[in-house]
Amino acid sequence: MKITNNPLVITIALLLSISSLCAQQDPQYTQYMYNTMSVNPAYAGSSGHTIITALGRTQWVGIQGAPDTQTFSYDTAIGYSGVGLGVNLTNDQIGPSQEIYLDANVSYTVRTSYEGNLSFGLKLGGRHLAIDWSKGTARQQERSFDQNVSEFFPTIGAGIYYHEPEWYVGVAIPNILRTDHYDDTVATIANGDGDIAEERLHFFGIAGYVFDLNDNLKFKPATLVKVVSGAPLSLDVSANFLFNEKFATGIAWRWGDSMSALLGLQATDNLHIGFAYDLTTSNYSNYNSGTYELFVKWEVFRGEVMKSPRFF
Numbered sequence: 562m563k564i565t566n567n568p569l570v571i572t573i574a575l576l577l578s579i580s581s582l583c584a585q586q587d588p589q590y591t592q593y594m595y596n597t598m599s600v601n602p603a604y605a606g607s608s609g610h611t612i613i614t615a616l617g618r619t620q621w622v623g624i625q626g627a628p629d630t631q632t633f634s635y636d637t638a639i640g641y642s643g644v645g646l647g648v649n650l651t652n653d654q655i656g657p658s659q660e661i662y663l664d665a666n667v668s669y670t671v672r673t674s675y676e677g678n679l680s681f682g683l684k685l686g687g688r689h690l691a692i693d694w695s696k697g698t699a700r701q702q703e704r705s706f707d708q709n710v711s712e713f714f715p716t717i718g719a720g721i722y723y724h725e726p727e728w729y730v731g732v733a734i735p736n737i738l739r740t741d742h743y744d745d746t747v748a749t750i751a752n753g754d755g756d757i758a759e760e761r762l763h764f765f766g767i768a769g770y771v772f773d774l775n776d777n778l779k780f781k782p783a784t785l786v787k788v789v790s791g792a793p794l795s796l797d798v799s800a801n802f803l804f805n806e807k808f809a810t811g812i813a814w815r816w817g818d819s820m821s822a823l824l825g826l827q828a829t830d831n832l833h834i835g836f837a838y839d840l841t842t843s844n845y846s847n848y849n850s851g852t853y854e855l856f857v858k859w860e861v862f863r864g865e866v867m868k869s870p871r872f873f
Contacts (some may be wrong), residue, residue, distance in 0.1 A: 636648075662688045
């Protein structure tokens with residue numbers, strides 16, 4: 562089987578292959594390109610060395626009970642076996658609910674060419690959903706909502722990730738199981754309302770390319786597509802520039818939702834710090850003053866594996 566090496570063709574095929582439209586239930590990130598394992602388990606170990614990432618996101622500042630997310634991840638390659646391992650821990654709060662995700666990721670990589678690598682990933686874990694109804698007003702006035710919620714749900718996900726030194730593309734299903742999930746929007750949060758909905762099946766597609774414009778400047782466009790049955794498509798597009806392998810800056814756009822400014826600093830050979838600010842462009846801008854996101858990535862032993870920073 563011959564795998565095309567044209568990133569544009571693969572990206573277009575990826576976007577066209579997704580026909581179901583969706584709404585956001587899982588946590589979302591503006592700097593997804595630096596937090597890829599949270600999107601696709603097949604990314605685990607793909608860098609060839611150990612990576613530790615911490616990210617915090619405060620969404621829709623100014624709204625009481627708006628989403629607030631923290632995530633911590635660790636992934637590493639197991640020697641030269643082609644096996645990668647990773648762990649994701651995420652705390653996601655919205656309105657009266659708190660969800661804690663703990664997932665183990667394992668990947669296996671097959672070399673398809675001199676520079677090409679195809680990885681298959683599996684995610685196993687669980688999610689604890691806790692809802693304190695005293696913090697809001699349930700729209701569904703049923704007896705089941707008279708008491709607080711504390712439930713545990715298993716998580717099973719899978720993904721495929723293909724990458725070369727200059728580009729990557731991947732698709733993933735973060736959870737194939739359908740379970741209860743707290744679901745809400747900024748408008749209902751502002752009114753103190755909320756309800757429980759069945760978690761819908763999510764599909765994630767991610768792609769990016771790194772262009773060497775000259776010896777001191779790299780350019781990377783990237784995209785993230787999120788599809789959930791029964792709701793509008795979620796599309797993120799970003800463009801980052803890396804100057805002198807030290808400073809990064811860029812912009813991002815989320816369809817029908819926000820525009821973002823991104824800044825990054827390669828503080829040391831191993832430490833990367835990034836910041837993003839989202840300005841809401843929809844009608845929800847009447848309720849909030851934007852979203853802030855900060856991440857820190859520590860690449861252990863990176864200098865022994867690679868000589869220059871990557872965007873992914």
